[in-house]
Amino acid sequence: MKKNAQTGRIRFYLIILGSPLVLIFLSIFLGRYPISVSTIFSLLLSPFTGLAVDPTDLSIILYVRLPRVLLGAIVGGSLAVSGAAFQGLFRNPLVSSGMLGVSSGAGFGAALALIVCNDFFYVYLFSFGFGLFAVFLCFFVGRMAASTQAITLVLGGVIVGSIFSALISFLKYVADPFDELPAIVFWLMGSLSRAEYSQILTAGVPITLGVVGLMIIRWRINVLAMGDKEAQSLGIKVNITRIFIIVCATLATAGAVCVSGVIGWVGLVVPHMGRMMIGNNNKDLMPVTFCIGACFLVIVDDISRLISSSEMPLGILTALIGGPFFIYLLKQTKGREW
Amino acid sequence: MAILTLKNAGFSFGDAVVFKDANLKISKGETLCILGPNGCGKTTLIDCILGINTLDKGELTLDNHQMKNLSVKKIAQKMAYVPQKHVRHFSFSVLDVLLMGRAPYTSFYESPKTSDRDMACDILNTMGLFHLKDRDYTHLSGGETQLVMIMRALIQDTPIIIMDEPTAHLDFKHELIVLETIARLVKERNLTLIMASHFPNHAFYLENEGIPIQVAFMNRQRIHLAGTPSVALTEENLASFYKVKTSVIDLKLSGKGHIKHIIPIQTLDNKIGQ
Amino acid sequence: MKNHFFPAWLSCLFFFTFFSLPALATASDPVTVVDSTGHTLTIEQHPNRIACLYAFCGHVIAMLDRGKDMVAIVNGLKKDRLLHKLIPHIKQVPVPARGGIISIEALLKTKPDIVFLKPETAAIQAEIKKLTRFNLPYFVAGYHCMEEQMGIIEMMGTVIGRKQKAFAYTRYYKSIIDRVKKKTSHIPENKRVRLYHSVNEPRRTDAPGTIEADWTNAAGVNNVSVGRSLQGKGNKNFADIEQILLWNPDVIIVNEDGVDQKILTDKKWSSIKAVQNTKVFAIPVGISRWGHPGGLETPLAILWTAKTVYPELFKEMDLKKEMVWFYKTFFNLNLDDDMINNILDNKGMRHHS
Numbered sequence: 030m031k032k033n034a035q036t037g038r039i040r041f042y043l044i045i046l047g048s049p050l051v052l053i054f055l056s057i058f059l060g061r062y063p064i065s066v067s068t069i070f071s072l073l074l075s076p077f078t079g080l081a082v083d084p085t086d087l088s089i090i091l092y093v094r095l096p097r098v099l100l101g102a103i104v105g106g107s108l109a110v111s112g113a114a115f116q117g118l119f120r121n122p123l124v125s126s127g128m129l130g131v132s133s134g135a136g137f138g139a140a141l142a143l144i145v146c147n148d149f150f151y152v153y154l155f156s157f158g159f160g161l162f163a164v165f166l167c168f169f170v171g172r173m174a175a176s177t178q179a180i181t182l183v184l185g186g187v188i189v190g191s192i193f194s195a196l197i198s199f200l201k202y203v204a205d206p207f208d209e210l211p212a213i214v215f216w217l218m219g220s221l222s223r224a225e226y227s228q229i230l231t232a233g234v235p236i237t238l239g240v241v242g243l244m245i246i247r248w249r250i251n252v253l254a255m256g257d258k259e260a261q262s263l264g265i266k267v268n269i270t271r272i273f274i275i276v277c278a279t280l281a282t283a284g285a286v287c288v289s290g291v292i293g294w295v296g297l298v299v300p301h302m303g304r305m306m307i308g309n310n311n312k313d314l315m316p317v318t319f320c321i322g323a324c325f326l327v328i329v330d331d332i333s334r335l336i337s338s339s340e341m342p343l344g345i346l347t348a349l350i351g352g353p354f355f356i357y358l359l360k361q362t363k364g365r366e367w
Numbered sequence: 368m369a370i371l372t373l374k375n376a377g378f379s380f381g382d383a384v385v386f387k388d389a390n391l392k393i394s395k396g397e398t399l400c401i402l403g404p405n406g407c408g409k410t411t412l413i414d415c416i417l418g419i420n421t422l423d424k425g426e427l428t429l430d431n432h433q434m435k436n437l438s439v440k441k442i443a444q445k446m447a448y449v450p451q452k453h454v455r456h457f458s459f460s461v462l463d464v465l466l467m468g469r470a471p472y473t474s475f476y477e478s479p480k481t482s483d484r485d486m487a488c489d490i491l492n493t494m495g496l497f498h499l500k501d502r503d504y505t506h507l508s509g510g511e512t513q514l515v516m517i518m519r520a521l522i523q524d525t526p527i528i529i530m531d532e533p534t535a536h537l538d539f540k541h542e543l544i545v546l547e548t549i550a551r552l553v554k555e556r557n558l559t560l561i562m563a564s565h566f567p568n569h570a571f572y573l574e575n576e577g578i579p580i581q582v583a584f585m586n587r588q589r590i591h592l593a594g595t596p597s598v599a600l601t602e603e604n605l606a607s608f609y610k611v612k613t614s615v616i617d618l619k620l621s622g623k624g625h626i627k628h629i630i631p632i633q634t635l636d637n638k639i640g641q
Numbered sequence: 642m643k644n645h646f647f648p649a650w651l652s653c654l655f656f657f658t659f660f661s662l663p664a665l666a667t668a669s670d671p672v673t674v675v676d677s678t679g680h681t682l683t684i685e686q687h688p689n690r691i692a693c694l695y696a697f698c699g700h701v702i703a704m705l706d707r708g709k710d711m712v713a714i715v716n717g718l719k720k721d722r723l724l725h726k727l728i729p730h731i732k733q734v735p736v737p738a739r740g741g742i743i744s745i746e747a748l749l750k751t752k753p754d755i756v757f758l759k760p761e762t763a764a765i766q767a768e769i770k771k772l773t774r775f776n777l778p779y780f781v782a783g784y785h786c787m788e789e790q791m792g793i794i795e796m797m798g799t800v801i802g803r804k805q806k807a808f809a810y811t812r813y814y815k816s817i818i819d820r821v822k823k824k825t826s827h828i829p830e831n832k833r834v835r836l837y838h839s840v841n842e843p844r845r846t847d848a849p850g851t852i853e854a855d856w857t858n859a860a861g862v863n864n865v866s867v868g869r870s871l872q873g874k875g876n877k878n879f880a881d882i883e884q885i886l887l888w889n890p891d892v893i894i895v896n897e898d899g900v901d902q903k904i905l906t907d908k909k910w911s912s913i914k915a916v917q918n919t920k921v922f923a924i925p926v927g928i929s930r931w932g933h934p935g936g937l938e939t940p941l942a943i944l945w946t947a948k949t950v951y952p953e954l955f956k957e958m959d960l961k962k963e964m965v966w967f968y969k970t971f972f973n974l975n976l977d978d979d980m981i982n983n984i985l986d987n988k989g990m991r992h993h994s
Contacts, residue, residue, distance in 0.1 A: 061737075062746035085749065085775060092774055093745055120456035211741045211761040222742050223767035248478035252467045254456050262417050263523070264443030264471030309457040312478045338747035339716075339739030 049102050049323035056098040059331050062089050097224035101330045102323035104285040107236045109322025111278035112296025114243045117250035117311055118274050123183050125296035126282040130189035134163025135286040137193045140200045140213045157283035163189050164275055218342035219292035221330050232288040239281030247315040292343050294351030299325050301358055370395045370559050376425035378415050385411045389590040398560040398578050400570040403585035409563040413531050418442050443471035447520035449530040458505040461515055468522030490518050510541030527559045550576040570596040571627045584608055610635045674796040677783030678763050687802035688754030694738045697935035698757035698782050701794055703727050704971050705803035712751040713737050723928045745771040786855040817940040818859050821947045824954045825861025834950040836862040837890035841897045843904055848878040852934045860946040865890050882909055889914050892950050893921045896930040898987050922949055923987035
């Protein structure tokens with residue numbers, strides 16, 4: 030009996046952890062440019078077979094589809110994990126980096142850096158800095174009316190989020206319509222169309238730092254969910270742990286925002302898919318959420334690439350999928366599970 | 368040999384003094400029952416003992432160490448805490464919640480090991496609650512939740528357990544189940560227990576069970592160590608402390624020995640809050 | 642006004658001379674042009690398959706008789722009635738870019754020999770990189786004044802093998818500017834008609850440093866809005882109504898059907914000189930709105946504006962004759978009287994979406 034449960038568990042983990050890899054592989058076959066399946070296989074095997082390949086086909090697979098799909102998986106996973114971390118940290122299943130204003134803060138930072146200096150390092154630094162600033166702001170707005178933390182935190186997020194949206198609109202207003210505005214608009218719609226290996230590397234550093242940090246500390250997020258007082262009596266340095274988690278989650282979010290723009294809903298909805306599948310224990314939830322997030326964004330981006338010849342912004346698709354799913358979730362749980 | 372002492376301790380929130388000149392001394396294996404009306408600052412005192420609040424004045428010694436020199440983790444290896452009412456945010460399984468009691472022994476990058484799981488299962492077994500192991504703890508009754516909290520404190524494997532009104536919000540039977548469990552565990556494990564309560568009968572209950580217990584009265588910024596319940600909870604003291612006229616009865620029950628109990632008769636003034 | 646314009650004028654001249662020189666090479670040799678971003682494009686042979694990711698370029702290519710060879714376009718071009726006539730299958734032509742973001746796979750699928758881009762897209766390195774990775778030749782068609790626009794048209798003509806017609810067009814363009822200048826240059830700055838140009842919406846108008854500022858200036862008027870900083874919204878510029886009242890223009894020209902009526906009847910605008918003298922005119926609309934930054938009828942817009950504000954100076958100039966010649970020569974369209982009147986009445990040939 031126990032052994033059966035054990036193997037079932039292992040099988041579940043293999044499926045969940047393996048699915049992003051399978052999806053990444055399958056997504057290489059999808060795109061507007063017609064390349065047959067057999068061509069792709071011979072292309073992938075060409076280093077061994079030594080057969081000549083069409084350079085355009087090779088470039089499309091190697092430099093267009095593969096980096097894009099990989100970036101999508103990384104971005105989706107990191108957005109989802111940071112969402113799950115924020116939910117656990119604030120003991121509030123309604124928050125995510127989007128809800129806490131981290132995304133709009135990071136988006137504002139990126140837009141500001143684009144106007145001020147247009148250098149990738151500063152784009153990253155500013156989006157991280159303002160993302161962090163936004164989440165602390167939210168937290169303090171939530172603290173001001175300490176009564177029922179859950180609702181005031183969401184309220185704080187709404188306030189901070191709309192302040193940063195206004196600031197973004199302001200930047201759009203003052204931006205040079207030809208040089209700066211298109212880049213800013215791109216940021217705010219969310220797209221993976223500019224994926225490059227170099228981006229995977231540059232965004233990969235903060236994302237890896239953030240995600241690995243969250244994975245390391247993931248079990249402690251459980252303990253924090255018991256409340257500050259109980260967590261401290263259980264030997265957790267509450268403030269330091271909280272700051273560590275916020276910094277990691279913001280690093281992961283800002284890294285994702287820098288390369289893909291602001292993609293909403295992933296951080297809110299995907300952790301709930303994970304909660305439905307595996308439960309709330311962050312020890313299991315965090316890795317599972319990363320994998321679901323990776324699959325989710327890869328699939329959404331596949332749809333975006335295939336649905337029309339000019340790509341649909343990812344933010345539109347994630348909202349169209351995420352919104353109804355969230356309604357379903359509310360109906361299913363009547364809000365009780367949380 | 369005192370395991371925990373409070374010397375000339377004082378604490379205030381800004382200008383509002385919660386308590387001052389508090390002196391307490393608790394020996395290993397002894398129980399301290401802090402009595403006082405609602406709002407007298409029992410929870411604040413407990414937070415000071417737990418290290419969540421830092422004393423303004425005086426000093427707190429835990430197992431011969433100055434509290435302020437101990438890390439949060441070290442403190443958690445010496446004192447476990449059972450909250451008055453646990454607020455549940457996420458539906459964890461009972462086992463997950465119990466395992467959190469192992470946090471003081473887990474470094475920041477680890478999660479509980481198999482040996483920790485075995486320990487949790489053992490405690491569930493000895494408590495006769497193994498059937499709860501995989502249950503969603505947000506679906507437990509108040510009494511079951513409180514038992515889970517107590518088990519989490521046991522798993523923390525500390526010489527001291529601190530309970531803040533552990534039977535508040537419980538019904539008649541569950542209150543007794545929790546008290547019985549506390550009494551049994553204290554005896555079996557030679558635990559030092561610090562318990563805040565606003566029911567003086569809880570002190571008598573533990574004394575009746577043969578547990579070495581002292582009573583401390585807390586009111587109007589003062590904490591007064593008053594000795595065993597039999598000495599402290601006299602009709603005169605209760606009248607002056609609670610402004611309630613009582614009768615302390617002493618029943619002799621076969622098999623149980625002497626049972627002392629306070630029967631409230633009437634209030635001496637009808638003021639609410641003192 | 643003069644201070645502002647002198648350097649802009651100079652840079653236009655510089656741009657023109659600098660960039661149009663290479664375009665004079667003969668067509669059979671490899672052709673080298675430098676686009677508005679300074680990027681050098683060398684073409685061994687004239688392209689067969691043309692991707693137009695900029696509506697303006699689509700119009701230029703249609704004018705230069707290569708509309709049928711467009712294999713990729715932008716959505717805006719599908720709404721154009723003239724292009725419908727020239728390219729019946731235009732509805733089926735793929736649209737591999739939206740909002741300045743290129744879908745590279747969809748673009749590659751159309752197998753273009755050259756890609757024409759708008760400056761907004763080219764401003765983003767990542768978009769350019771999508772093209773260079775696949776060695777797709779591209780040309781960025783950015784301009785801020787008439788000289789630059791003409792330079793772009795000439796270079797595009799050179800690239801697609803229609804140099805003759807492109808230069809014929811720009812020669813006509815320049816001749817119009819000269820004709821109007823000759824008649825209006827003697828008018829002193831303070832005697833020039835003060836003109837307000839409404840773009841699509843009443844309060845949307847021309848910003849300094851744009852081609853609209855340039856061509857209205859060429860028409861010999863004092864465009865009230867171009868010396869000011871305006872409220873920007875996207876790449877649109879709006880003037881405050883109080884600012885417009887302060888400008889108090891003598892003439893208002895509008896390019897959107899119905900806006901002239903709106904201005905004439907709106908109480909807020911009633912005290913403006915142009916409204917009181919009912920000098921609010923709708924700009925003709927042909928293939929596109931005359932004088933629109935991405936349109937090709939700017940020479941006609943200059944003529945019309947000059948004739949409208951200085952009727953006595955251009956008495957002998959027959960606008961209808963000019964129109965017939967223009968549309969026949971450059972777009973192979975034979976205008977009848979009805980069409981001429983439609984154009985002049987702001988009804989146009991535009992396909993309203």
